Amino acid sequence: xxxxxxxxxxxxGSLLATIAAFLYPVVRYIxxxxxxxxxxxxxxxxxxxxxxxxxxxxxxxGSSPAIxxxxxxxxxxxxxxxCTHLTCTVTYQAETGTMYCPCHxxxxxxxxxxxxxxxxxxxxxxxxxxxxxxIFISKNA
Amino acid sequence: MKPVQLIKTAFLTLVLxxxxxxxxxxxxxxxxxxxxxxxxxxxxxxxxxGFAQDIHRQFGLGCxxxxxxxxxxxxxxxxKDKSFKSAPKRxxxxxxxxxxxxxxxYIRSFNPRLRVDQLSQYWTSRHGQLLKKGDPKVxxxxxxxxxxxxxxxxxxxxxxxxxxxxxxxxRCHANADYMKAYGIPTSQLDDYKQSVHARALFEKKDMxxxxxxxxxxxxxxxxxxxxxxxxxCRQCHPSTGELFxxxxxxxxxxxxxxxxxxxxxxxxxxxxxxxxxLGTGKTSVCLxxxxxxxxxxxxxxQLGQILTKAQIRYRQxxxxxxxxxxxxxxxxxPKFRLQEVTTILVSAKDLTHGLAxxxxxxxxxxxxxxxxxxxxxxxxxxQEAKFRRTxxxxxTIFLALFAAALFLKIRQMxxxxxxx
Amino acid sequence: MNKFGRxxxxxxxxxxxIQGFLDFGRKKKVPEHPSSFWYYFGGIxxxxxxxxxxxxxxxxxxxxxxxDSAHESIQFIMSQVKFxxxxxxxxxxxxxxxxxxxxxxxFSTFFLKAYRKPRELTWITGFLLLLVFLAFGFSGxxxxxxxxxxxxTRVGTDIAGSLPLVGxxxxxxxxxxxxxxxxxxxxxxxxxxxxxxxxxxLIIGAHVWLVQMLGMSKPIGIDESKVxxxxxxxxxxxxxxxxxxxILILIGVxxxxxxxxxxxxxxxxxxxxxxxxxxWYFTFMFTTLKxxxxxxxxxxxxxxxxxxxxxxxxLWMLAPYLDRRASQExxxxxxxxxxxxxxxxxxxxxxxxxxxxxx
Numbered sequence: 001x002x003x004x005x006x007x008x009x010x011x012x013g014s015l016l017a018t019i020a021a022f023l024y025p026v027v028r029y030i031x032x033x034x035x036x037x038x039x040x041x042x043x044x045x046x047x048x049x050x051x052x053x054x055x056x057x058x059x060x061x062g063s064s065p066a067i068x069x070x071x072x073x074x075x076x077x078x079x080x081x082x083c084t085h086l087t088c089t090v091t092y093q094a095e096t097g098t099m100y101c102p103c104h105x106x107x108x109x110x111x112x113x114x115x116x117x118x119x120x121x122x123x124x125x126x127x128x129x130x131x132x133x134x135i136f137i138s139k140n141a
Numbered sequence: 142m143k144p145v146q147l148i149k150t151a152f153l154t155l156v157l158x159x160x161x162x163x164x165x166x167x168x169x170x171x172x173x174x175x176x177x178x179x180x181x182x183x184x185x186x187x188x189x190x191g192f193a194q195d196i197h198r199q200f201g202l203g204c205x206x207x208x209x210x211x212x213x214x215x216x217x218x219x220x221k222d223k224s225f226k227s228a229p230k231r232x233x234x235x236x237x238x239x240x241x242x243x244x245x246x247y248i249r250s251f252n253p254r255l256r257v258d259q260l261s262q263y264w265t266s267r268h269g270q271l272l273k274k275g276d277p278k279v280x281x282x283x284x285x286x287x288x289x290x291x292x293x294x295x296x297x298x299x300x301x302x303x304x305x306x307x308x309x310x311x312r313c314h315a316n317a318d319y320m321k322a323y324g325i326p327t328s329q330l331d332d333y334k335q336s337v338h339a340r341a342l343f344e345k346k347d348m349x350x351x352x353x354x355x356x357x358x359x360x361x362x363x364x365x366x367x368x369x370x371x372x373x374c375r376q377c378h379p380s381t382g383e384l385f386x387x388x389x390x391x392x393x394x395x396x397x398x399x400x401x402x403x404x405x406x407x408x409x410x411x412x413x414x415x416x417x418x419l420g421t422g423k424t425s426v427c428l429x430x431x432x433x434x435x436x437x438x439x440x441x442x443q444l445g446q447i448l449t450k451a452q453i454r455y456r457q458x459x460x461x462x463x464x465x466x467x468x469x470x471x472x473x474x475p476k477f478r479l480q481e482v483t484t485i486l487v488s489a490k491d492l493t494h495g496l497a498x499x500x501x502x503x504x505x506x507x508x509x510x511x512x513x514x515x516x517x518x519x520x521x522x523x524q525e526a527k528f529r530r531t532x533x534x535x536x537t538i539f540l541a542l543f544a545a546a547l548f549l550k551i552r553q554m555x556x557x558x559x560x561x
Numbered sequence: 562m563n564k565f566g567r568x569x570x571x572x573x574x575x576x577x578x579i580q581g582f583l584d585f586g587r588k589k590k591v592p593e594h595p596s597s598f599w600y601y602f603g604g605i606x607x608x609x610x611x612x613x614x615x616x617x618x619x620x621x622x623x624x625x626x627x628x629d630s631a632h633e634s635i636q637f638i639m640s641q642v643k644f645x646x647x648x649x650x651x652x653x654x655x656x657x658x659x660x661x662x663x664x665x666x667x668f669s670t671f672f673l674k675a676y677r678k679p680r681e682l683t684w685i686t687g688f689l690l691l692l693v694f695l696a697f698g699f700s701g702x703x704x705x706x707x708x709x710x711x712x713x714t715r716v717g718t719d720i721a722g723s724l725p726l727v728g729x730x731x732x733x734x735x736x737x738x739x740x741x742x743x744x745x746x747x748x749x750x751x752x753x754x755x756x757x758x759x760x761x762x763l764i765i766g767a768h769v770w771l772v773q774m775l776g777m778s779k780p781i782g783i784d785e786s787k788v789x790x791x792x793x794x795x796x797x798x799x800x801x802x803x804x805x806x807x808i809l810i811l812i813g814v815x816x817x818x819x820x821x822x823x824x825x826x827x828x829x830x831x832x833x834x835x836x837x838x839x840x841w842y843f844t845f846m847f848t849t850l851k852x853x854x855x856x857x858x859x860x861x862x863x864x865x866x867x868x869x870x871x872x873x874x875x876l877w878m879l880a881p882y883l884d885r886r887a888s889q890e891x892x893x894x895x896x897x898x899x900x901x902x903x904x905x906x907x908x909x910x911x912x913x914x915x916x917x918x919x920x
Binding site (some may be wrong): 003004010012017020022025065085087089104115118120138 | 347349378391477487535536543546
């Protein structure tokens with residue numbers, strides 16, 4: 001094997017190695033990742049019947065807490081549970097039928113509006129859909 | 142008279158009467174007070190200048206409505222007629238203002254929601270009490286509200302807009318010379334400015350944060366008594382207050398006549414509470430009452446340990462995510478989860494007021510679970526960073542080898558092909 | 562093995578007629594002289610454009626061009642997709658490097674007067690390609706729909722909108738409406754993956770064809786005895802490949818140590834962040850507009866500057882026809898001086914953007 005052939009082999013070999021080093025990430029990229037969707041836009045927060053009337057549940061929506069309320073008359077409502085004052089998590093007070101933030105006494109009605117206390121803005125409301133047994137929550141358009 | 146002429150006359154009479162008999166409608170009428178005073182200098186000019194912004198003017202009131210006189214007359218002796226009241230003395234200013242502001246029916250015609258009890262409140266305040274005794278140095282209406290340029294408390298330029306109130310009170314209360322005779326401290330404004338409440342009010346522009354009047358009262362301003370300090374704080378911190386009331390401290394504090402919140406947190410210089418306030422370290426507030434070895438000491442020690450450990454674990458998780466991010470790995474999802482832990486830890490620290498160690502331990506454990514997941518995510522991110530660097534090294538080596546091969550090939554071709 | 566290769570080649574050649582291309586390639590010669598180093602930059606532009614096409618097609622697999630999910634899809638690519646961080650960072654870094662190299666290529670051909678007869682159209686198609694790639698950069702920058710890109714787009718299109726007569730219309734056509742919106746994202750996406758690639762393909766086709774037909778331009782008055790000729794295939798191509806390999810290493814290092822950030826999702830109702838500026842390759846124009854007084858004589862400073870830039874661009878594009886001396890193969894120091902000052906202006910204004918406070 002003369003020098004010329006050796007050099008050609010070296011050239012070809014390193015080229016193939018480089019191509020492989022490039023194909024590997026491209027192939028892995030194209031293969032679908034574990035989490036299929038980019039954004040979890042709609043989640044099942046609870047099952048029908050989980051919540052008694054005039055009670056609520058806190059669940060995770062995206063990366064922040066949200067609240068699902070079953071009102072006295074059996075209506076399902078859902079809001080962001082992040083208090084607009086200093087981001088504490090609000091709770092549902094059955095006695096008053098309002099959402100209450102224990103940090104500084106903020107209070108919200110069942111439309112998400114501020115009725116007393118320091119919060120400067122209302123709670124964002126979410127869309128509630130019942131599909132069979134599940135209660136789905138998604139953002140309003 | 143013909144009917145048309147009759148109607149015209151009636152109309153004119155009506156209009157002219159309106160102008161003469163309804164001073165409140167006299168927005169554009171002649172005001173000799175302003176005309177003269179705006180030509181003067183210094184102190185005498187100030188009222189004319191300031192009055193343009195005054196809230197009383199917006200309601201159609203003028204110089205005459207407080208000072209009397211006849212603004213239609215240009216000559217000074219005619220303008221300052223029998224009804225003229227010049228600037229009232231300090232001692233009678235409260236009653237002067239209250240001559241309208243304590244008249245419910247009168248004020249209702251301007252602003253039905255405005256309170257009319259300011260004067261009666263004022264007499265209960267320290268300012269009012271000292272004024273009655275003849276002290277002219279205390280605050281009267283004009284000291285806080287201004288005069289001739291009075292603005293509604295809703296406007297940011299007003300002396301009594303929430304974020305201006307500390308400065309307004311501080312004009313006297315922070316002036317050591319002025320306050321010398323009263324024997325009370327003058328450090329309140331400086332102390333307040335270092336507090337979390339001041340930071341919330343001045344920096345975060347949170348209008349719900351307390352200024353002087355929220356704890357001391359507006360017109361009935363007086364320092365709250367020992368028993369009422371807790372109620373004052375509970376206005377905004379009800380959950381903490383509830384926890385405290387359920388704790389063994391409540392009975393103990395009541396028995397020894399201590400003021401609940403103030404003992405540990407101070408009154409004006411209320412700082413962001415730190416974990417060092419618990420435990421058995423030098424800055425522990427617990428040790429101010431509880432001796433070494435006592436039950437209280439044990440509880441303090443336990444609480445301190447639980448929270449310190451939680452803080453350390455939190456810091457660890459925070460650091461590992463920061464490191465991974467510096468190395469270029471995307472960690473916004475675990476960072477969000479870390480924020481959840483912050484909320485849990487704040488809640489746990491709140492629970493310390495209830496002194497139920499097991500409750501607090503439970504809360505911290507909730508956070509611990511999330512921290513474990515965050516830590517794992519952080520470690521995975523560091524591994525990913527390492528993987529990337531290794532991958533880069535391998536790819537670079539292959540590329541470098543390829544480059545070397547090319548270089549040698551080029552050199553070889555250069556040698557073998559003859560120069561043109 | 563070799564026989565199989567030979568047979569396979571003959572099979573294809575009988576149908577595709579490949580031999581003709583290879584013969585042309587073998588005959589093609591590239592001159593070598595002290596300034597021939599600058600020849601590589603055209604090929605580097607092409608190479609980097611190829612990387613953009615490849616990584617762009619890959620990004621298309623996971624990117625969604627709607628304001629509800631564009632930002633989230635970039636987040637997804639950077640954190641969930643295997644090597645997504647790499648593909649995206651390569652695309653973002655290479656875009657910037659490509660535009661930089663296009664400028665180098667443009668100035669090197671300008672100083673070497675390669676635009677002179679018969680290569681006038683090569684210069685003009687090249688200038689058009691500069692505009693096309695700047696448009697690629699501008700449209701692509703919006704696609705992640707983050708705070709910086711949203712406001713940079715707004716600032717940039719506001720400037721377009723201030724052109725006299727056509728400004729308002731032009732801005733509406735570019736944005737798909739009166740302001741940066743959902744429609745803008747779809748439109749910019751269309752520009753970026755359909756309209757501009759088509760334009761680029763056609764113009765690059767013309768540009769490369771011209772280069773092949775006319776060969777490489779040599780500096781005016783060069784001593785022919787000093788010029789060596791090497792064959793394009795494979796000699797020059799190996800040298801090209803060496804340059805490309807080194808650039809790939811650079812890109813790899815940049816992407817691992819300085820991956821492109823995802824940023825904060827754009828909030829159209831939010832406040833404009835302080836110190837918002839367009840991407841670096843637009844900053845020389847942006848800073849000029851910022852530093853000019855608001856009125857010069859009776860014309861608004863900004864409008865005057867834009868018109869001057871348009872006029873300057875037009876003159877620059879017409880350089881082959883304006884530079885008489887070069888077309889006569891005579892040295893043209895005036896044009897070299899003009900080129901030097903243009904280059905200096907761009908460099909200085911770009912640096913000023915990042916060093917002067919309050920811009």
